[in-house]
Amino acid sequence: MSGRGSASTLSEHAHERIRQDILTARLAPGQPLRLAALAADLGVSMSVVREALTRLSEQGLVTASPNQGFRVVPLSGSDLSDLTSLRVTLECSALERSIAQGDVAWEGLVVSSHHVLERAGDPDSATPDQHQQWSLAHSAFHDALSAACGSPRLLNLVRTLRDGAEIYRQWSGPMSKEYGRDVAREHRTLMELATARRADEACAALKYHIETTTRILLDSQAMPPTAAAPA
Template identity: 40%
Template structure:
């Protein structure tokens, strides 16, 4: 029995959207880990061959990424990977601290046993995963996921969907810079697990001021690593 045309069209549309979502995740990961270099041109035909995908869902995936800043789009010029800069990471970090410190204060103030349990569980997983892998010192995907989960758990009890929405958006934009910071001089000496343990302890102790200070220092260390490198690159140029 033949399916009505409208059912077939609906199924095709769903399949294309699913493929676009999968491609969005793959391209985003390749941008974050540097496989697609900042500022590089994203040629649809070449990418379609690389990802073994159709041009239409790929174009939709790039359009979605353009809405979040990972990709830029210009009329008649197509798509490019979003550029990175010291100025942008400075702006992102400042804004992130305004948002997250407020969310963290509220989350600690509203802290209960369920929140503590989520936070401890998220930290337990994060603390047991290696941060990087290989000679290139690439961030492990499972660590990156656990890292996002821990920071999300810290803020999860703030009871403000808008604060959490902005925090998630800014955390997403920081991902590329976090990967970059791992390649710069001095990053191997940084004790990231100790920073997370200190954050956990301060939050569980309900020490709001200490927790916010540690969060700021945690983000500032990454930002300074990136900004020093960008400055050195500028000086050499």
């Protein structure tokens, strides 16, 4: 392996590790990200960590400023509302296109990814490793719903917005049952409507699924302390 290839591999590894730590709330919203500490933890150079954090900043998971350095993106009600509106518009468009254009192989991908998600268990009662497994299965299921939309740019935007929303979902998850939410039923409904090619109902179900997380967080007033001052 060339030195260039090795550097690329290290950067990708650092990026994915930090990304997963953010998405699973191991790194809290607003938390400073120290280059030296992350480099020591990951066993890479600070330049590799800086490159990974710069990429995460471009993806909306990290903020960077000359005075404060890198931080996990803080949460705010206004950001959540904006994020939710964009997700509804773009994910519903991607789902509608997939239903119109997807073939039998796409249907199979939706069904199989949903099966894996169901078998991943309950994220709120899982161990950290099981919770991460559920989060990956959850992302894969939503990826499958959009997979046949025919637009790589749309898919990339949808995934980036969903990563941003995942941080909020980590906070809303424990409250969902208190609000009587049945997330597993919501996912099954999405799978059934999408594969039945009932586009209007599927998009309405996806809109409800996305907006419910926002409603729970805003209604509960349980946003984390960083919510008031996004950087």
